[in-house]
Amino acid sequence: MLSLAVGSSVSAMAKVSMHNTINYANGSGKSTATQLGFIKGSQPPPSLLSSATTNISTSFKTAVAAIDSSDLTSSPTPAKQEAKKYSFVVANAKFMLDEEEHFKELLFERLRNYGERNKEQDFWLVVEPKFLDKFPNITKRLKRPAVALVSTNDTWITFMKLRLDRVLSDSYEADTLEEALASNPTTIEFEKPENWVAPYSKYEYGWWEAFLPAGSRESKV
Template sequence: MLGSKGVSVGSLGSCIVNVPTHKPTLSLPLLASPNNSIVKPCIGNSWKLRTPMKTAVAAVDSSQPAEKQETERKTYYFLVANAKFMLDEEEHFQEQLFERLRLYEERNKEQDFWLVIEPKFLDKLPNITKRLKRPAVALVSTNRPWITFMKLRLDRVLQENYEADSVEEALACTSISLEFEKPEKWVAPYPKYDSGWWTPFLPPGSKV
């Protein structure tokens, strides 16, 4: 005890109660940098730059090299018979072909029918060739309905189809010369076909 005005240690100790022992923390706002990264201010004059977390993704090109597409095979439809019947005997066959050719020219439509003399595709069709007299001529087209229509008109012909990778392959033929004897008497009301009338309907590049 320190006298009547003194303060005892015990009484002083009893006054120091519930005194905080830790420093208060200051909550500061987070700031955004120009590049959108997060800036966290720290106590003092120093600043710490926190970059956004990036997920590592392997740069994998999922696209596969384009595979070379196979040439699309096209179907060709045809009627075939021996050359004598198709080019020299069948009535109105010449007119029908020229009329169709004229129609295509008026409509600026690409020709899709041809006369193929001794076509090479017959080598792959033994069921057809065994029924044919040679030389043979085929009326070939990519237009199936029209070939069916012509089958009804010509009647005594064989009808079938085949596939080819190109027009050149589809219309390949063997070069031969065709000559038909003129009959002694011609009684039909229309003039006799002139030899070679079929030339405009031959495939491009044909040498017959």
């Protein structure tokens, strides 16, 4: 009879201990010893303390894991594309395309050199460029239509300014190549000289089209 009573007491105590351990893990705030059903000041068995500590630790780790898995950060804002600098020389179309004796040869030689080196072209001819609206001090000195030689190579543009002599020069910035090389529609036509006395052939009309921006359209008569 005594052994049965003791066994029943131990079983009941174990149930109370497990129930109170779960309550503690859920944050009831009472001390472990009291929750396990022991008198204040007494020491519970090590096995029960170990079980309670394990349950508390597991609950704490689960809560931390839930916080770590939350998406607390926003997507980074894409960096804004920086504007690129373009340098240019500009003059009236007749001088640039019909009168200057060496301009055509200089451009075709540079284009050939780029091809041999597999280098991407970084210079263009722009007929009546829109960017001239930003340079009133230049436009008031220009005969129209105007043609600009534009490049991202500032050093080469400086050389071309010295080489061509009768041109105006400056630089500007643009976010895209299309914006940098935008042009206004115009018509270019040159009168053929009645008496050509130079030892070389006259430039053929339209030679400059190889240097116009891709997709550029020009009205011709």
